[in-house]
Amino acid sequence: MKAAIIGGGVIGGGWAARFLLNGWDVAVFDPDPEAERKIGEVIANARRSLPALYDKALPPEGTLSFHTDMAEAVKGAGWVQESIPERLDLKHNILGQLSEMVPEDTVIGSSTSGFKPSELTANGARAIVAHPFNPVYLLPLIELVGNPETTGKAAEILRSIGMAPLTVRKEIDAHIADRFLEAVWREALWLVKDGIATTEEIDEAIKMGFGIRWAQMGLFETYRVAGGEAGMKHFMAQFGPALKWPWTKLMDVPEFTDELVDLIAGQSDTQSGHLSIRELERLRDDNLVGMMRALKKTGTGAGGVIQRHEAGLPAPEAKDLPITGDRQIPVSWTDYNGHMNETHYLEAGSLATDEFMQLIGADASYIASGKSYFTIESHVRYLSELHAGEQLTIQTQVLNGKGKKLHLFHFLYGADGTLAATVETLLLHVDLTTRASSLPDPEVQEKLESFHTAHEPLGLPNGAGRFVGQRA
Amino acid sequence: MKAAIIGGGVIGGGWAARFLLNGWDVAVFDPDPEAERKIGEVIANARRSLPALYDKALPPEGTLSFHTDMAEAVKGAGWVQESIPERLDLKHNILGQLSEMVPEDTVIGSSTSGFKPSELTANGARAIVAHPFNPVYLLPLIELVGNPETTGKAAEILRSIGMAPLTVRKEIDAHIADRFLEAVWREALWLVKDGIATTEEIDEAIKMGFGIRWAQMGLFETYRVAGGEAGMKHFMAQFGPALKWPWTKLMDVPEFTDELVDLIAGQSDTQSGHLSIRELERLRDDNLVGMMRALKKTGTGAGGVIQRHEAGLPAPEAKDLPITGDRQIPVSWTDYNGHMNETHYLEAGSLATDEFMQLIGADASYIASGKSYFTIESHVRYLSELHAGEQLTIQTQVLNGKGKKLHLFHFLYGADGTLAATVETLLLHVDLTTRASSLPDPEVQEKLESFHTAHEPLGLPNGAGRFVGQRA
Numbered sequence: 001m002k003a004a005i006i007g008g009g010v011i012g013g014g015w016a017a018r019f020l021l022n023g024w025d026v027a028v029f030d031p032d033p034e035a036e037r038k039i040g041e042v043i044a045n046a047r048r049s050l051p052a053l054y055d056k057a058l059p060p061e062g063t064l065s066f067h068t069d070m071a072e073a074v075k076g077a078g079w080v081q082e083s084i085p086e087r088l089d090l091k092h093n094i095l096g097q098l099s100e101m102v103p104e105d106t107v108i109g110s111s112t113s114g115f116k117p118s119e120l121t122a123n124g125a126r127a128i129v130a131h132p133f134n135p136v137y138l139l140p141l142i143e144l145v146g147n148p149e150t151t152g153k154a155a156e157i158l159r160s161i162g163m164a165p166l167t168v169r170k171e172i173d174a175h176i177a178d179r180f181l182e183a184v185w186r187e188a189l190w191l192v193k194d195g196i197a198t199t200e201e202i203d204e205a206i207k208m209g210f211g212i213r214w215a216q217m218g219l220f221e222t223y224r225v226a227g228g229e230a231g232m233k234h235f236m237a238q239f240g241p242a243l244k245w246p247w248t249k250l251m252d253v254p255e256f257t258d259e260l261v262d263l264i265a266g267q268s269d270t271q272s273g274h275l276s277i278r279e280l281e282r283l284r285d286d287n288l289v290g291m292m293r294a295l296k297k298t299g300t301g302a303g304g305v306i307q308r309h310e311a312g313l314p315a316p317e318a319k320d321l322p323i324t325g326d327r328q329i330p331v332s333w334t335d336y337n338g339h340m341n342e343t344h345y346l347e348a349g350s351l352a353t354d355e356f357m358q359l360i361g362a363d364a365s366y367i368a369s370g371k372s373y374f375t376i377e378s379h380v381r382y383l384s385e386l387h388a389g390e391q392l393t394i395q396t397q398v399l400n401g402k403g404k405k406l407h408l409f410h411f412l413y414g415a416d417g418t419l420a421a422t423v424e425t426l427l428l429h430v431d432l433t434t435r436a437s438s439l440p441d442p443e444v445q446e447k448l449e450s451f452h453t454a455h456e457p458l459g460l461p462n463g464a465g466r467f468v469g470q471r472a
Numbered sequence: 473m474k475a476a477i478i479g480g481g482v483i484g485g486g487w488a489a490r491f492l493l494n495g496w497d498v499a500v501f502d503p504d505p506e507a508e509r510k511i512g513e514v515i516a517n518a519r520r521s522l523p524a525l526y527d528k529a530l531p532p533e534g535t536l537s538f539h540t541d542m543a544e545a546v547k548g549a550g551w552v553q554e555s556i557p558e559r560l561d562l563k564h565n566i567l568g569q570l571s572e573m574v575p576e577d578t579v580i581g582s583s584t585s586g587f588k589p590s591e592l593t594a595n596g597a598r599a600i601v602a603h604p605f606n607p608v609y610l611l612p613l614i615e616l617v618g619n620p621e622t623t624g625k626a627a628e629i630l631r632s633i634g635m636a637p638l639t640v641r642k643e644i645d646a647h648i649a650d651r652f653l654e655a656v657w658r659e660a661l662w663l664v665k666d667g668i669a670t671t672e673e674i675d676e677a678i679k680m681g682f683g684i685r686w687a688q689m690g691l692f693e694t695y696r697v698a699g700g701e702a703g704m705k706h707f708m709a710q711f712g713p714a715l716k717w718p719w720t721k722l723m724d725v726p727e728f729t730d731e732l733v734d735l736i737a738g739q740s741d742t743q744s745g746h747l748s749i750r751e752l753e754r755l756r757d758d759n760l761v762g763m764m765r766a767l768k769k770t771g772t773g774a775g776g777v778i779q780r781h782e783a784g785l786p787a788p789e790a791k792d793l794p795i796t797g798d799r800q801i802p803v804s805w806t807d808y809n810g811h812m813n814e815t816h817y818l819e820a821g822s823l824a825t826d827e828f829m830q831l832i833g834a835d836a837s838y839i840a841s842g843k844s845y846f847t848i849e850s851h852v853r854y855l856s857e858l859h860a861g862e863q864l865t866i867q868t869q870v871l872n873g874k875g876k877k878l879h880l881f882h883f884l885y886g887a888d889g890t891l892a893a894t895v896e897t898l899l900l901h902v903d904l905t906t907r908a909s910s911l912p913d914p915e916v917q918e919k920l921e922s923f924h925t926a927h928e929p930l931g932l933p934n935g936a937g938r939f940v941g942q943r944a
Contacts, residue, residue: 010698133681134698141681164680172668176677179663181691183655188691191651196644203690205648208636208777209605209613211690212767214683216759218675219653219660225756226482226606284697287688287772294762295684297804298755305680332769336839337904342847342897343819350815367808374857375814377940380850385907400941407941424940425814432809435857467937468849468896469872469879 001062002027004077006070006094008035011111012083013042014136016064019079021050021137022161023059028066029073036066046137048389049285052330053138053292053306055351056313057391074101079157081130083111088119095125107154113178116171117146129168130154131175138288140164140305143175162309215291216300290332316393321455322359324352324410325394329386340386346378349410349423352394356408360447362440371441373406373427381463384420391415397461401445401452404429404437409461422463473534474499476549478542478566480507483583484555485514486608488536491551493522493609494633495531500538501545508538518609520861521757524802525610525764525778527823528785529863542566546573551629553602555583560591567597579626585650588643589618601640602626603647610760612636612777615647634781687763688772762804788865793927794831796824796882797866801858812858818850821882821895824866828880832919834912843913845878845899853935856892863887869933873917873924876901876909881933894935 003019005012008030016039020026028039043064051058067073074080080098084090091110098108109130110120120127128146133139142158144151145168155165168175174182191197197205213222295303316323325348335341353375357363362373386392393413400407405428412421431438440448475491477484480502488511492498500511515536523530539545546552552570556562563582570580581602582592592599600618605611614630616623617640627637640647646654663669669677685694767775788795797820807813825847829835834845858864865885872879877900884893903910912920 133685139681139684141677143677164676166673166676166680168668169673170666170668172663172666176663176669176674177681179659180656180678181682183659184652184691187651187655191644191648194642194644196640196642197648199692201638201641202648203693204636204638205613205615206652206686206690207688207772208638209611209649210653211683211686211688212611212760212763213605213756214678215687215763216679216683217756218678218683219656220671221675222756283770283772284685284689284694286770287767288684290766290769291684291687291763294766294804295759297762298758300679300755300759332766336836337844337846341822342850343815343822346818346850346852347815350813364808372809374809374854376854377938378814378818378852378854379940380818382846382848382850385846426941465939465941466849467939468851468898469937 001025002077003079003081004029004074005039006030006073006080006082006098007084007111008032008039009083010038010042010134011132011136012081013039014046014132014134015081015083015111017043017046017050017137018161018163020062020064021046021058023062024079024161025062026064027073027075027077028064029068029070030066031068039066042135042137045135045282045285048282048331049135049289050137051328052289052332052389053296054310054313055325055327056310057316057326057328058313070097071101074098074106077102077106079107079109079154081109081111082127086113086115088115091115091120092123092125095120095127096123099124099126105153107150107157109154114174116173118171121146126150128154129171129175130158131178133177135285135288138285138292141166141177143168143177145171145175159309160312162305164305216295286331289330293330293332319395321395321397321411322356322451323393324355324359324396325392325412327392329388329390329392331388334388338387340388342380342382345380345382345386345412345421346423348392348394348412349378349380349421349425350375352396352410352423353408353425353427355394356396360451361444366441366444367432370432371438372430372432374430375425375427377426379424379466379468381422381466382420383422384414384418386412386414386420392420397458398448398451398455399424399460399464400426401448404439406448409464411461422461424464424466473497474549475551475553476501476546477511478502478545478552478554478570479556479583480504480511481555482510482514482606483604483608484553485511486518486604486606487553487555487583489515489518489522489609490633490635492534492536493518493530495534496551496633497534498536499545499547499549500536501540501542502538503540511536511538514607514609517607517754517757520754520803521607521761522609523800524761524804524861525768526782526785527799528782529788529798529800530785542569543573546570546578549574549578551579551581551626553581553583554599558585558587560587563587563592564595564597567592567599568595571596571598577625579622579629581626586646588645590643593618598622600626601643601647602630603650605649607757607760610757610764613638613649615640615649617643617647631781632784634777636777688767758803761802765802765804791867793867793869793883794828794923795865796827796831796868797864797884799864801860801862801864803860806860810859812860814852814854817852817854817858817884817893818895820864820866820884821850821852821893821897822847824868824882824895825880825897825899827866828868832923833916838913838916839904842904843910844902844904846902847897847899849898851896851938851940853894853938854892855894856886856890858884858886858892864892869930870920870923870927871896871932871936873920876911878920881936883933894933896936896938 002025005016005028016026082094084094108127110127117129128150131143133141140163142163142165144154144165151167158165188202296306299307316326329340333340333344395411397409399409407426410423414420428437429440474497477488477500488498554566556566580599582599589601600622603615605613612635614635614637616626616637623639630637660674768778771779788798801812805812805816867883869881871881879898882895886892900909901912
């Protein structure tokens with residue numbers, strides 16, 4: 001699978017990273033001599049954050065290439081994404097050329113923030129709106145507008161690279177999300193211009209209140225809850241009258257003068273000037289990863305998108321021992337010592353146990369039937385430091401699988417194949433109703449014993465059966 | 473400290489919970505016979521989520537009382553908060569009465585979404601705007617508007633209960649955040665009315681894109697980053713022209729008809745009707761707690777507020793052994809078996825180790841000076857199940873503190889005093905530059921040895937020195 005990215009920059013680079021890290025080859029066309037450096041920086045950001053959303057490895061990265069000839073860049077591409085500046089004449093020119101170059105079944109997407117498909121294709125060009133949000137490699141939303149057959153096909157591809165396509169029912173200027181952003185932006189410019197609040201105070205007002213609310217429920221669901229037991233109609237009756245009140249400046253937009261630009265840019269420097277754009281980007285990405293991992297626990301919003309994408313990622317093939325973990329270490333797993341925190345060695349081991357339970361059929365439906373394994377004892381040896389962004393692979397040996405017992409020994413390997421830790425763990429099979437130990441179902445028992453039989457000749461691994469502080 | 477809550481409901485209840493769980497006594501006045509039940513439900517939600525933001529215990533809860541006499545409710549209160557319906561005549565009546573009842577130095581706050589202080593106090597009443605966001609017990613933002621002396625005092629009190637006061641420079645209808653919400657609301661009503669998107673699609677557009685972005689950076693900082701290396705001026709130049717484009721419907725608001733209400737309420741039922749309001753609230757709270765705990769790692773936005781509040785919470789007093797943990801178990805620490813996941817037993821132990829390091833002076837500044845302890849081995853025994861919302865207390869015994877070694881044994885106790893787990897852990901002192909083991913500073917060594925000497929007569933605790941699967 002190959003994607004062609006027409007126009008680098010922050011948005012084109014984000015698209016490139018999203019495809020590349022999901023195993024697509026990516027060809028970039030951008031006449032800017034700085035394009036390779038700029039896209040390289042976006043991809044570097046993506047490499048340290050996108051895989052960290054998942055507890056499984058993404059497919060191997062595709063190949064990235066840069067081209068000075070657009071026809072060469074798009075050759076064989078299944079998706080061509082245009083992310084050039086927001087000028088209709090430029091878009092007509094490029095989209096027109098692309099439509100001639102690529103076959104009918106290649107999706108031509110435009111990252112336009114505001115133009116409608118009818119405007120983009122007025123010159124006969126073939127294109128749909130595929131409007132992303134920055135950072136494209138982390139935020140799942142893509143607004144699709146245009147030909148239903150093409151948007152349908154595009155939606156399928158986008159889901160396969162972990163995104164959340166939203167097909168807009170009728171075309172409208174600025175699609176959906178940017179209409180909200182524009183309304184908030186206009187209102188914010190007034191507040192700064194009128195001296196009601198600075199840029200920093202406005203940002204505080206957003207992130208300390210409704211911003212964090214909107215990360216997991218949108219406007220309507222939030223208000224449904226705010227309406228309390230009386231529900232949505234009650235909420236609307238309560239706030240309906242406000243529609244007539246001067247609670248926003250709305251259409252009356254401030255004059256876009258140099259003074260206003262200086263005022264805003266100056267306040268923005270005061271607010272954030274102590275951090276470089278690169279530092280801000282990384283802070284933003286670390287926060288997004290942390291929050292999206294939190295949402296993944298409940299499957300809400302962007303967390304649900306990650307859950308579904310992860311479920312479809314291929315399991316690594318077993319070698320001598322089953323591979324029960326293959327993942328990148330998220331920044332949020334590190335601590336003040338600049339390495340992976342001790343807790344997350346056990347978390348990785350615990351996820352490996354879950355993965356092993358899947359292998360013997362003690363999976364979600366087994367647990368739903370009222371049976372599971374509870375851990376009663378664990379022992380972790382920390383053998384070498386692991387760092388954010390590093391690949392971690394886990395293999396598991398069964399030390400005992402008789403009766404109620406599940407005695408596992410996980411080997412945690414760092415990126416260079418060094419044994420970074422071992423996690424030894426003993427679980428007992430339980431009846432979830434009585435919370436007392438019980439025998440597993442025969443099918444589970446059988447699979448477990450066959451692992452045990454296969455692993456028994458390996459003998460006790462080095463470090464098994466240790467107590468804390470024992471001499472090597 | 474006592475707060476009086478005038479008007480129950482979702483907002484008044486949220487205020488009550490926020491004060492109560494921060495150790496204030498709370499007196500509620502609300503003529504609604506259902507007030508006690510309603511506020512009880514809000515407080516139940518707060519008890520399972522607010523303390524879960526912290527890795528330390530909040531102060532003991534204050535006393536909650538309900539009153540049918542307003543004068544009795546406000547007696548001795550340092551803060552009186554009015555959260556009655558949004559009608560100016562009602563507000564005048566109540567704020568007027570309150571101003572007669574309480575002394576000058578009592579803060580009288582109004583939860584009004586829209587009225588300006590000059591409107592609220594037109595009848596001579598004393599009051600400031602103290603506008604919260606639902607759920608008040610979790611979201612830190614409070615907009616303060618009015619008399620600078622009172623808002624200054626109010627800000628100090630709000631910080632002491634873990635909130636983030638934002639003082640608005642000049643009064644304006646709907647303060648700051650609600651102006652944005654109103655703009656988005658008006659735009660959203662248009663989109664639904666015009667059939668561009670359903671309520672569910674609009675919510676998707678928000679939470680999959682800019683919603684999650686705004687939880688951690690606001691509008692301006694996000695755009696600063698989007699501007700890339702060229703910065704805020706570049707961003708403004710790029711989007712300045714859009715101010716003249718029809719990217720929002722703005723002042724032209726849809727007619728508030730029954731049809732519109734039915735359309736919105738019907739779509740909202742389709743979207744969220746499978747969950748009760750109570751279930752939605754708990755899902756929202758679990759998500760907010762998870763995301764706010766993620767933001768706490770980097771100290772961003774609401775996470776910074778929690779960090780600062782937590783730093784000021786009093787440490788529990790040592791008993792026979794030092795208390796190195798005292799906290800509530802967050803929902804996000806539980807798993808598919810309906811109890812605390814094995815990983816978080818070790819996380820609690822790891823935080824207890826951090827706390828013990830503080831006690832011997834191996835604190836943040838010690839680590840900044842290039843010295844720290846690294847864990848080399850840990851052993852966890854899981855003795856009983858722990859559940860979300862349960863209080864967890866940890867005590868720590870020093871098994872060895874000689875030379876480079878720090879050998880600790882943590883006892884984890886559940887709410888009823890049962891020993892729920894033990895975590896035995898061995899750390900080595902390291903030089904953070906060479907990453908090799910080294911001797912601690914003499915001051916640290918001395919404090920550590922005095923703990924060791926004091927704990928030595930206790931002997932090896934039951935379960936220390938065990939290997940996995942050893943018979944009891």
